[in-house]
Amino acid sequence: MPANVTGTTLRSMTHIPPPAEELRLLDAELRQLDARRALLLARRAWLVAALRPAPAQPAPQAVPVPRAVPAPQAVPVRRPETTAPGVQNVLLLLGGILLTVAAVAFTVVSWGHLGIAGRALVLGAVTLAALGTPVLLLGRGLRSTAESVAGLGLALTVLDVYALHEVALTDTDGLGYAAIASAVLAVVWAAYGLAVGALHRPAGPRTGTTRAGERTDTTGAGEREATTGVRLPTLPLRLPLPTAVAAAQLPLLLWAAAADAGARTVTAALLVTAAFDALVALRIPVTSVRVVAAVGAYGLGGWGTFAAGWLSWTASGPSAAARAAALLLLAAAIALAAAWHAPKPNAATGLALAGGLITVAALGGVLRPSLPDEWTVPGHLACGMALLAAVRTRLPEPVRRGLAWASGSVQAVAVVWALPLVAIALLGPVGWAEKIWSGAPTSARDAVTTDLPWPADAATAPLVLALVAGVLVVAVRAAAWRPQALTCALTLAWATVLVLPAALELPYVAGLSAQGLTTVAALVCAARAARTQAPPLLLALLTSLGLAFLSLATEGATLTVLAALTVLFAAAAWRPGLGPIAAPASLAYTTALACAAGGSLGWLPQHTALLVLVVPVGAALLAARLNAASVAVPVEVTGAVAGLLAIALTVTDPPMLALVLALCGVIATGTAVREDRRSVGYAAAALFVSATWVRLAAWGIDSPEAYTLPVTVPALLLGVVRRRKDPQVSSWTAYGPGLSATLVPSLFAAWGDAHWSRPLLLGAAALLVTLVGARNRLQAPLVLGGTVLALDALHELAPYIVQVVDALPRWVPPALAGLLLLALGATYEQRIRDARRVREVLGRMD
Incomplete structure (x- = not known):
């Protein structure tokens, strides 16, 4: 006897399973024996072929050469294209479908040929037979057949309900009757599935042996008694309970439709059904039931949440907003309760995130009708910030993480809402480049909205930015995220100061002062920061650019601001780490100051170019004294750009252009004196030559x-x-x-x-x-x-x-060409030697 059969027999001796379980074990062992027999027969055929004697051969005339004889091939065994259980399932499925179709045809078509008693007798008998037969089939171990017959019985119950309405309850409302019928069917199907499980209960532990000899759990789909606290009887039929859960999705919706309920009632029906589905998915330890319930919970819950959000958004008054908020809070409670009991951390975090966002939408929707429009976003932001209080509670870690993500999402959306104002405050002053010294505007808002409109209901944008910055500073304490949080907080604080003067419509001078102080503060932060100098320095540079453009409104403001920025960035350039950006910025503002000074003195552009040349001279002298290439190279590049600007200013005046080119050549020559800048000598030569040519062209030569x-x-x-x-x-x-x-x-x-x-x-x-x-x-x-x-x-x-060619006859040039060719042909070799000598002579030259 095979070893696996012996092991199974010994295990069976220790515990006697019920007849159905024993039948399943015997079938598994017989299948293994059949497979083993087929393998042995194939091996036997190969051995017979190998031992079969070869036919007699005539004696060879010469010495035979030994030749390897290939081993006989194993006889291939034809494998079945499908398994017996697969064929059985297909046949049972087709049989169930055909019986269901026949039952429907009988109920709809042939129903009228029977009397009331006959109808009741036929339907009752067939339904009871279809529902009772699976119990007998399970007792014989025919589980697949029992499943098919049970499906037919469930379909017959639907036909019974339809027939009852058509015969005895024709005057009742169709939707109302369907709502009650679906609820009754859901209860009946669930009770049927549980009852069959209670009747077909095994006597011992519910484990078995597979074909490979492994012990498997046969309780059905993943029982979680320790987690859910719900213990179900054995469920040999997998169809009734999921079908009951699917039918339970309809009663409330059909009732709301039958009662001509409003949008709020329908939404409530959706959410209550979703709550039921969530409860079933979390408490029932059957996989198929949990899957159906989860699909219903997510589908109906999402639909109901969207409907409640739409009701909250379109609410015309506090009362309507409160009713919509109650629906949203119900949806949030469902999500948070599911997150609390979710078995997987990622699922719990996602559900808590959704619940937090829905809560914010509900509370913010209540505040929105009672507050002005500009306070809508701050109201929602306050609700989102309140979610952070849950982080300090004893909630499960995934739930707290999801609520924290929900709060962060609300804050991010609020910041995005305020970004257009930051863009206007930063880019709006550029419009003054076309209206230089046209006069000071009346307010800071007019100063930044030269070409851009100011958004409506945006007065609270500075408050939003400041609140989010404060939250980042206070709430983010983790060492891994603390530097990034502080950088974001600094950026938001800078944006707050940038938009605050325009939002409050402060005077023009106050707006200039605010941006100037912001530039100084950003440079101070960059100077004191040991590692993160780049963000505050970049903010200082952006603020200074906006300040420079804002100052173009008046002559005095332009000269004062440019001079102050020149000195400020020059002082910052000597701080470690700030030179590569601060030094070029100082030179750039010096160039702008030179142009503004020339315009203030009434000089023409070509004369102002001589004043601009001070910047390349200073850049060349400064770069010669700097040891760090990271600072010297940006300084030299800035000086070169200033020189190009000076040349561009003199394009319309050739004599002055020649003078500026020559002066630029002198500056380049002085730079080329340095050992590491010898290549600048080529640029100096090109500048001198260009200056000479321009001067000659100006003289008319x-x-x-x-x-x-x-x-x-x-x-x-x-x-x-x-x-x-x-x-x-x-x-x-x-x-x-x-x-x-x-x-x-x-x-x-x-x-x-x-x-x-x-x-x-x-x-x-x-x-x-x-x-x-x-x-x-x-x-x-x-x-x-x-x-x-x-x-x-x-x-x-x-x-x-x-003249000679014109005097000669036309035949003379061809004749001379012919004579030349004859002469060359006659002395061809000598001409080759002469050409070679000329080439050698030239080759010996340098």
């Missing part, structure tokens, strides 16, 4: 040599110096750019010049360059000078060549 020679001479000098330091440098690198800068533009000018002076001077210069290249064996001067000399000579001889 159109000769290209006047523009190219100031480039050629320094370039050649630099080439000579470089060749002396590094003799390996090619002449093309040292002298090519300088020579090309003058020879090429002059050649183009000479070809279009009708006079003889330019070609003569160009030819002489090209000849001199060619001779110098030949004398010093330099490739670049020789090639460039010779090429320009040849092209210049060709230009001079071109008129005579044209």
